[in-house]
Amino acid sequence: MPDEPREPVMRATYRALCAHGYANLTMQDIADETDLSKAALHYHYDTKRDLLTTFLDALASWYEGRLDDLAGDTAAERLRALFDECLSCEDSDYPAFHTAMLEVKAQAPYEERYRTRLATVDEVLTARIRTIVAEGVDDGTFRDVDPTATAELLVDVLAGAHTRNVAVGRNLAGTRARLDDYVEDQLLAHDADDGPEHDAAGDGEHDADADVDSDQEHGGSADRDGTSVDRPAEASR
Amino acid sequence: MPDEPREPVMRATYRALCAHGYANLTMQDIADETDLSKAALHYHYDTKRDLLTTFLDALASWYEGRLDDLAGDTAAERLRALFDECLSCEDSDYPAFHTAMLEVKAQAPYEERYRTRLATVDEVLTARIRTIVAEGVDDGTFRDVDPTATAELLVDVLAGAHTRNVAVGRNLAGTRARLDDYVEDQLLAHDADDGPEHDAAGDGEHDADADVDSDQEHGGSADRDGTSVDRPAEASR
Numbered sequence: 085m086p087d088e089p090r091e092p093v094m095r096a097t098y099r100a101l102c103a104h105g106y107a108n109l110t111m112q113d114i115a116d117e118t119d120l121s122k123a124a125l126h127y128h129y130d131t132k133r134d135l136l137t138t139f140l141d142a143l144a145s146w147y148e149g150r151l152d153d154l155a156g157d158t159a160a161e162r163l164r165a166l167f168d169e170c171l172s173c174e175d176s177d178y179p180a181f182h183t184a185m186l187e188v189k190a191q192a193p194y195e196e197r198y199r200t201r202l203a204t205v206d207e208v209l210t211a212r213i214r215t216i217v218a219e220g221v222d223d224g225t226f227r228d229v230d231p232t233a234t235a236e237l238l239v240d241v242l243a244g245a246h247t248r249n250v251a252v253g254r255n256l257a258g259t260r261a262r263l264d265d266y267v268e269d270q271l272l273a274h275d276a277d278d279g280p281e282h283d284a285a286g287d288g289e290h291d292a293d294a295d296v297d298s299d300q301e302h303g304g305s306a307d308r309d310g311t312s313v314d315r316p317a318e319a320s321r
Numbered sequence: 322m323p324d325e326p327r328e329p330v331m332r333a334t335y336r337a338l339c340a341h342g343y344a345n346l347t348m349q350d351i352a353d354e355t356d357l358s359k360a361a362l363h364y365h366y367d368t369k370r371d372l373l374t375t376f377l378d379a380l381a382s383w384y385e386g387r388l389d390d391l392a393g394d395t396a397a398e399r400l401r402a403l404f405d406e407c408l409s410c411e412d413s414d415y416p417a418f419h420t421a422m423l424e425v426k427a428q429a430p431y432e433e434r435y436r437t438r439l440a441t442v443d444e445v446l447t448a449r450i451r452t453i454v455a456e457g458v459d460d461g462t463f464r465d466v467d468p469t470a471t472a473e474l475l476v477d478v479l480a481g482a483h484t485r486n487v488a489v490g491r492n493l494a495g496t497r498a499r500l501d502d503y504v505e506d507q508l509l510a511h512d513a514d515d516g517p518e519h520d521a522a523g524d525g526e527h528d529a530d531a532d533v534d535s536d537q538e539h540g541g542s543a544d545r546d547g548t549s550v551d552r553p554a555e556a557s558r
Contacts, residue, residue, distance in 0.1 A: 105431070107344060183430045189488035190423040193416070194342070203489040236491075237499050241474065244481030251426035252440040254473075262474050270507060 090138070092118055093125070097139045102180040106187035111135070133195060136188065140201035147205055151212040159220030160267055166212065167263045170242045171256040179250070186250045210239050217271070226271045234271070238263070327375070329355055330362070334376045339417040343424035348372070370432060373425070377438035384442055388449040396457030397504055403449065404500045407479045408493040416487070423487045447476050454508070463508045471508070475500070 096117035104113050111132055115122040129135035150169055156162035192199040214235035220226030245259035333354035341350050348369055352359040366372035387406055393399035429436040451472035457463030482496035 106427075179430070183427065186423070186427040186484075189484060190343075190420065190427045192488045193420045199489065206485060206489045206491070233499055233502065236495060237478065237503070240478045240481035240485065240496055240499075242481065243484045244477035244479065247423075247426060247480045247484045248443060248477065251429045252436065252443045254443070258473060259477055262470055262477075265470065266474070 090142075093120070093128070093135070094139055094142045097135060098181065099177075101184040102177045105180070106136075106184045106191070109184075133197070137197040137201065140188070140198060140205075144201055144204045144208065148208045151208060154212075154216075159216050159223065159225055160272060162216050163213070163220075163267055163271075164264065166216065167242075167260055170209070171245060171260045171263075182246055183250050186247060206239065206243075209242070210235050213238050220271065225273060227273050229271060238266075327379075330357070330365070330372070331376055331379045334372060335418065336414075338421040339414045342417070343373075343421045343428070346421075370434070374434040374438065377425070377435060377442075381438055381441045381445065385445045388445060391449075391453075396453050396460065396462055397509060399453050400450070400457075400504055400508075401501065403453065404479075404497055407446070408482060408497045408500075419483055420487050423484060443476065443480075446479070447472050450475050457508065462510060464510050466508060475503075 093114070096114050099117045100109055100113045103117075104110075109132060111125055111129075112122050114132075114135065115125045118125070125135070129138065151166065154162045154165040154169070156165050188198055189202060192202055214231045217226060217229065217231040217234045221228055221231060241259065241263065245254070245256055248254040249256055330351070333351050336354045337346055337351045340354075341347075346369060348362055348366075349359050351369075351372065352362045355362070362372070366375065388403065391399045391402040391406070393402050425435055426439060429439055451468045454463060454466065454468040454471045458465055458468060478496065478500065482491070482493055485491040486493055
């Protein structure tokens with residue numbers, strides 16, 4: 085299908101997901117965001133699930149590109165850039181799109197094609213963190229932590245932050261701040277004179293964290309740069 | 322409504338959620354799991370959302386009771402018992418119920434009553450962890466970490482583990498094992514002679530973690546005791 089207007093359709097799908105969520109999304113909603121008729125859209129995609137599968141493919145590719153291109157001279161800087169990618173929420177579409185994505189995740193057990201694409205995104209993220217942590221361990225800037233276990237823990241944190249943000253309105257900025265503390269306290273190899281004592285995190289910095297997290301509505305913080313993950317359309321608009 | 326058969330209806334709702342998921346669940350499905358007619362069920366609950374709201378209330382109460390009653394003489398033991406509660410998956414209904422709960426979480430932005438109940442569960446869990454960590458800090462068995470920041474990070478981990486389990490099939494046992502390592506490496510106050518070095522987690526234990534986590538289907542591990550959270554019906558069957 086060389087004439088398939090894939091890129092505009094992907095952007096239209098993104099906008100329609102933001103506007104309608106996943107459960108209520110129709111092919112007409114997506115067509116309404118393009119110059120195409122619903123019939124023309126159906127020529128390329130039999131069902132909403134077919135179209136969403138292609139959308140998740142595009143999302144995975146886009147996401148992989150973003151994570152390949154993280155700024156930072158050190159492992160700690162690249163890890164922080166990755167957290168910025170994953171947890172920023174400056175876009176006004178952010179809450180709506182992440183709500184739709186949580187709906188898609190909840191549909192994954194019923195739709196194997198969603199599941200495989202979401203698994204790809206999960207694996208790409210996990211592998212990227214594992215690589216960065218291994219680089220930090222190898223060059224001595226990180227302690228001798230296990231890169232695999234660290235990556236899995238951090239991906240759990242990132243996934244949980246998004247779920248809690250959508251479901252109960254916990255803001256992402258709180259998690260973002262805690263991950264800075266995690267890098268500082270658990271990963272960075274400090275000199276002996278500030279080493280072990282620094283591990284104990286009761287240093288006052290964390291007190292601010294309670295304020296950051298105090299039941300703000302989701303998407304309420306726009307104090308971080310970068311584009312959130314799961315937003316392929318943003319990069320190509 | 323003193324004659325409302327609430328407890329059997331809650332158990333029926335649990336079973337119907339496991340069998341049908343949330344999106345496709347009908348009042349008839351729930352009535353079919355009880356001795357009541359659909360009309361009788363509607364006498365007590367106008368809509369599926371009304372019934373689900375009551376179900377989430379029951380869930381929150383049940384959950385609070387479970388977390389109030391954790392076994393363990395020390396803070397570390399109580400924290401591990403809490404992790405067992407939150408991440409066990411021995412029940413064969415487990416994957417289906419957690420899939421339904423993720424659907425409910427994804428509906429929370431559209432249904433304020435779900436959101437407030439889910440927020441209660443989130444707050445109960447966070448507060449319980451915060452209290453346990455504070456107890457450990459106070460009695461000197463834990464390092465001087467910030468209980469609030471630690472609790473929020475751990476709740477992110479627990480929520481993320483469940484989301485990834487449903488969406489991409491990562492098993493919960495991997496997260497459970499990593500949390501044991503977290504307690505050991507980050508929370509427990511070790512004696513000076515095994516202190517700082519113990520922080521570095523490249524100790525071989527973590528290598529097993531990669532195996533535990535190797536893309537098993539969700540619910541595949543039943544090697545932990547305890548009853549998973551979000552399963553009120555189990556406790557009262």
